[in-house]
Amino acid sequence: MDNKDFFERVYEVVRLVPYGRVTTYGAIARFLGSARSARMVGWALNKSLCQKEYVPAHRVVNRNGILTGKYYFGGSKVMEELLLSEGIRVVDDQIKDMEKYLWDPYEELV
DNA sequence: CGTCTGACGCACG
DNA sequence: GCGTGCGCCAGAC
Numbered sequence: 001m002d003n004k005d006f007f008e009r010v011y012e013v014v015r016l017v018p019y020g021r022v023t024t025y026g027a028i029a030r031f032l033g034s035a036r037s038a039r040m041v042g043w044a045l046n047k048s049l050c051q052k053e054y055v056p057a058h059r060v061v062n063r064n065g066i067l068t069g070k071y072y073f074g075g076s077k078v079m080e081e082l083l084l085s086e087g088i089r090v091v092d093d094q095i096k097d098m099e100k101y102l103w104d105p106y107e108e109l110v
Numbered sequence: 111c112g113t114c115t116g117a118c119g120c121a122c123g
Numbered sequence: 124g125c126g127t128g129c130g131c132c133a134g135a136c
Contacts (some may be wrong), residue, residue, distance in 0.1 A: 006133075025118055036131045043133075044119035062118060069117030
């Protein structure tokens with residue numbers, strides 16, 4: 001873990017997100033030790049699009065549950081469709097009852 | 111080395 | 124509830 005780049009750690013956590021669950025940039029940042037580095041998480045995810053191994057970036061949203069990176073996901077509805085296919089309710093580019101689907105690594109990976 | 115830029119988050123008004 | 128501003132850290136120029 002420590003030998004890996006900040007980005008790779010982000011990828012690992014994101015891959016650990018269970019099917020039908022979502023997490024937030026802030027939660028990941030907090031888990032990595034930099035609670036106020038949420039921007040780095042989003043940036044890392046953007047870079048993740050070029051990674052060989054698939055990273056379920058669609059399961060990562062901001063604190064409000066909004067699909068902020070949908071335009072970077074290769075399409076406008078792709079991200080939403082993926083979430084919907086996992087049983088997650090998405091209304092107006094925002095996750096409905098996201099607290100119910102929220103998967104906080106800080107809570108789960110104690 | 112100085113500056114800008116982010117898929118964010120939070121404090122303020 | 125919404126718009127604005129600032130902090131945060133790492134990478135690109």
